[in-house]
Amino acid sequence: MKPIPDGATRWRTWWVRSTEGVIELWIRVCGFSSVILVAAILFFIFREAFPVLRQPDFSMAEFLGSVEWYPTSVQRVRFGALGLMVGTAAVTGVSLLLSVPAGLGAAIFLSEFCQGRTREVLKVVIELLAAIPSVVWGFVGLTVMSRVLVWATPAAVGVNLLNGALILALMSLPVIVSLAEDALRAVPDAHREAAEALGATRWQLTWRVLLPGARRGILAAVLLGTGRAVGETMAVLMATGNAVNIPTSLFDPVRTLTANIAAELGEAPAGSDHYRVLFLTGVLLFGITLVINLLAERLVRGGAKSR
Amino acid sequence: MKIQADVGNPFRETPAGAHQRRFETGIRRALAMLTVLLILPLVAILGHLLIEAWPALRWSLLWESPRNGMKDGGLWPALVGTLYLVGLSLAAATPVGVAAAVYLHEYARDSWLNRVIQMAVINLAGVPSIVHALFGLGAFVYAARLGYSVLAASLTLAVMTLPVIITSTREALAAVPMSFREACWNVGATRWQTLRAVVLPNALPGILTGVILQVSRAAGETAPILFTGAVFYKSVQSGDIFAYRLDEQCMALAMHLYTLATQVPGVRPALPAATAITLLGVVVFVNAAAILVRTRTRSHRRW
Numbered sequence: 001m002k003p004i005p006d007g008a009t010r011w012r013t014w015w016v017r018s019t020e021g022v023i024e025l026w027i028r029v030c031g032f033s034s035v036i037l038v039a040a041i042l043f044f045i046f047r048e049a050f051p052v053l054r055q056p057d058f059s060m061a062e063f064l065g066s067v068e069w070y071p072t073s074v075q076r077v078r079f080g081a082l083g084l085m086v087g088t089a090a091v092t093g094v095s096l097l098l099s100v101p102a103g104l105g106a107a108i109f110l111s112e113f114c115q116g117r118t119r120e121v122l123k124v125v126i127e128l129l130a131a132i133p134s135v136v137w138g139f140v141g142l143t144v145m146s147r148v149l150v151w152a153t154p155a156a157v158g159v160n161l162l163n164g165a166l167i168l169a170l171m172s173l174p175v176i177v178s179l180a181e182d183a184l185r186a187v188p189d190a191h192r193e194a195a196e197a198l199g200a201t202r203w204q205l206t207w208r209v210l211l212p213g214a215r216r217g218i219l220a221a222v223l224l225g226t227g228r229a230v231g232e233t234m235a236v237l238m239a240t241g242n243a244v245n246i247p248t249s250l251f252d253p254v255r256t257l258t259a260n261i262a263a264e265l266g267e268a269p270a271g272s273d274h275y276r277v278l279f280l281t282g283v284l285l286f287g288i289t290l291v292i293n294l295l296a297e298r299l300v301r302g303g304a305k306s307r
Numbered sequence: 308m309k310i311q312a313d314v315g316n317p318f319r320e321t322p323a324g325a326h327q328r329r330f331e332t333g334i335r336r337a338l339a340m341l342t343v344l345l346i347l348p349l350v351a352i353l354g355h356l357l358i359e360a361w362p363a364l365r366w367s368l369l370w371e372s373p374r375n376g377m378k379d380g381g382l383w384p385a386l387v388g389t390l391y392l393v394g395l396s397l398a399a400a401t402p403v404g405v406a407a408a409v410y411l412h413e414y415a416r417d418s419w420l421n422r423v424i425q426m427a428v429i430n431l432a433g434v435p436s437i438v439h440a441l442f443g444l445g446a447f448v449y450a451a452r453l454g455y456s457v458l459a460a461s462l463t464l465a466v467m468t469l470p471v472i473i474t475s476t477r478e479a480l481a482a483v484p485m486s487f488r489e490a491c492w493n494v495g496a497t498r499w500q501t502l503r504a505v506v507l508p509n510a511l512p513g514i515l516t517g518v519i520l521q522v523s524r525a526a527g528e529t530a531p532i533l534f535t536g537a538v539f540y541k542s543v544q545s546g547d548i549f550a551y552r553l554d555e556q557c558m559a560l561a562m563h564l565y566t567l568a569t570q571v572p573g574v575r576p577a578l579p580a581a582t583a584i585t586l587l588g589v590v591v592f593v594n595a596a597a598i599l600v601r602t603r604t605r606s607h608r609r610w
Contacts, residue, residue, distance in 0.1 A: 018500045024414075030403045031410025034427040034473065037466055041434060044445035067590055083389045105341035113335050124598075125346050132592050133527025134436075136583050139568050140352050143359070143576070177345070201327060203334045224433070231435025233530040234561075238569065258437045258530075265440075265534050270449065280443040286434060293433040297426065 005284035045282045049257040052276035063280070069244045071264065079277045081284075083244045087254035088246050091113050091236060092229045094165035095172065099229075100222055102169070103176030107221075110177065111184040112206050130174035135232040141167040141239025157241060160248040164240035168232055172225040179224060183217020216299045223296040227289050233258040257281050321583065342438075356587075361581035368581060372545045377567065377573050382585055384543035387550045388557035389589075393525045395461035395553075396468060401518055403465075404472030411473070412480040433472035437528040439467045443535040456554045460492055460536025468521040475520070479513025503581060512604035519597040524588040529561040537562040539570065560586050567610060 066080025144160025241253025
């Protein structure tokens with residue numbers, strides 16, 4: 001038989017139900033926060049950028065195809081972002097050339113060739129490397145690395161493409177190392193054991209079994225490293241020399257999309273064409289990183305499914 | 308008899324085997340070299356910064372205000388500003404992030420909606436910091452009419468830290484065994500009661516570690532606050548903890564380093580280096596705290 005609830009119990013039940021209702025509503029709303037925020041980011045940067053697309057003196061062809069970036073010219077204002085895009089591509093590309101082999105090597109060493117204390121220490125060092133703020137990296141590029149480069153290379157100025165790429169490589173290494181190591185460790189132990197039972201050496205095991213098996217994960221690691229390099233702002237702002245041009249050698253100064261926003265947004269009056277074009281480059285950046293992240297996500301998900 | 312003598316030691320290494328062994332050692336050495344190459348710059352850079360900063364490193368750096376056009380004095384206003392920004396941004400991001408993770412891990416079923424949310428989390432984490440700055444400028448500074456202020460800058464930082472808090476909290480929730488929840492449901496607890504009494508307390512150390520790690524990330528970010536609330540210089544009394552109002556601009560440590568390194572002419576090189584060391588010190592201290600929480604709770608874990 002069910003006991004008849006008295007007033008206090010009824011009140012308590014009501015209280016528990018209603019507070020739970022409120023809290024669960026909060027949880028559900030927050031669950032969508034990230035979707036809302038991604039949409040909001042897109043909306044707000046588009047909203048600031050959009051009016052310039054309808055300006056008569058702005059042409060999309062010039063924006064995407066010209067290297068003439070003169071946002072404050074008195075005679076004729078020109079917004080050609082090609083130089084910035086090439087700058088971003090060059091710095092990212094060179095940094096990947098440096099960081100991918102080094103990162104993969106370190107990941108293989110960490111996951112297959114060392115254990116115990118060495119491994120622990122190395123992992124902490126990599127975590128530390130990842131924790132260094134980008135402005136500190138930029139400062140290092142500006143002071144230490146630039147002096148090293150002037151001393152070691154024929155470059156006339158120390159802040160250039162190579163400097164930015166080196167700093168970016170050091171910054172994206174921890175991402176690549178830890179994700180690639182995760183991918184290598186995710187290869188089923190049965191595959192490892194089978195290879196070792198056939199008498200494969202460590203390197204044969206790594207080269208023939210683990211690397212092919214972890215292919216997708218490693219590619220995702222490289223992509224996420226690329227995403228980080230493309231989006232990095234302060235370090236490249238301080239280390240690359242900030243001249244808008246298409247680099248012809250490793251020692252030319254360049255300017256990236258991100259650094260350009262950071263360098264010029266402070267001087268662009270709100271609502272001006274210059275300000276809006278900077279937001280347009282922001283939309284471009286958002287698009288690039290969105291594609292990279294979706295690709296990486298697909299790779300990881302597809303890899304998990306096929307196994 | 309003669310044949311046996313020819314064979315000799317049957318375990319002797321064949322030429323092919325020796326070649327393979329040498330190759331293997333070579334590979335191992337090469338990989339170790341690569342890894343050392345990774346660590347060497349870290350050590351070299353830290354060492355160089357320390358030497359560079361040595362003449363300016365004094366404890367009074369921490370509580371003095373800058374003097375003489377920022378060419379002298381300490382870092383107090385920047386430190387307080389960073390404290391305000393980090394504190395406010397995490398106060399905003401943590402409740403939302405933890406609730407979002409609870410929704411994703413405890414409430415949502417595996418549907419297309421859940422996948423969309425996960426995609427959004429991943430993409431939000433990948434948005435470049437300067438795009439966050441643009442968003443903060445467009446949304447908080449102008450659209451929400453907060454102006455260039457501590458509040459606008461902290462909210463921008465909060466948006467940036469949110470996805471990472473969601474991810475780390477999800478991992479902490481996933482580490483709580485399912486049987487704990489089932490036991491609690493079986494004695495008649497509702498879903499929220501189970502969460503509050505069992506799941507969240509057990510996941511707390513993991514959640515805390517994730518949040519602490521975000522302290523160091525938020526403290527080091529420059530780009531998102533550059534155009535939303537950080538300012539080059541603001542006159543503040545030495546040691547004044549209530550230096551800023553929420554609707555004012557503030558200084559920040561990371562921004563101060565950028566300013567000293569690029570915008571102030573004639574500053575002696577020791578001062579920005581000392582600022583970099585202070586920033587690194589804050590970051591390393593916070594990270595060490597997070598690692599400590601993690602290892603302590605791992606050894607105290609009851610399951």
